[in-house]
Amino acid sequence: MPYVQSGTYAPGEVPEYAFCESVTAGPKAPWHIRKVATILKLTGGIDSSSLCGKVHPSGPEWGHLGGWDVNVKISEGHLTHTCPGCREAYRKIGELK
Numbered sequence: 001m002p003y004v005q006s007g008t009y010a011p012g013e014v015p016e017y018a019f020c021e022s023v024t025a026g027p028k029a030p031w032h033i034r035k036v037a038t039i040l041k042l043t044g045g046i047d048s049s050s051l052c053g054k055v056h057p058s059g060p061e062w063g064h065l066g067g068w069d070v071n072v073k074i075s076e077g078h079l080t081h082t083c084p085g086c087r088e089a090y091r092k093i094g095e096l097k
Contacts, residue, residue: 007072007073007075008071008072008073009040009071009073013040014036014038014039014040015036015040015073015074016035016036017033017034017035017036017074017090018033018034018036018040018069018070018074019031019032019033019069019070019072019074019078019082020032020033020034020041020046020050020055020067020068020069020070021055021067021068021070022054022055022065022066022067023044023058023065023066023067023068024065025067030081030082030083030084031070031072031078031081031082031083031086032050032051032052032054032055032067032082032083032086033050033051033074033082033083033086033087033089033090034046034048034049034050034051034055034069035048035051036048036069040069040071041068041069042068042069042070042071043068044058044066044067044068045057045058045066045068046058046066046067046068046069050067050083050086051085051086051089051090052083052085052086052089053085054083054085055067074090
């Protein structure tokens with residue numbers, strides 16, 4: 001069985017929601033949250049938009065460069081580094097109180 005660091009996803013694990021970031025994000029840019037449509041896209045090519053609508057899938061139909069998922073499980077502590085729009089939307093859908 002492969003080693004899985006605490007707080008990260010196991011190979012093949014597909015959460016309902018995941019942290020993501022734009023391909024243009026800098027080191028201090030907040031993470032975003034998206035509803036995972038199919039699988040985690042840790043190396044790029046997300047297939048759904050962030051909850052705030054600022055990070056989109058790549059491709060000409062979107063006109064955006066896209067993004068990738070962050071291999072960190074969503075927790076209350078990590079929400080402090082999340083965009084306010086995504087954080088509020090995530091709380092409203094009841095994933096974290």
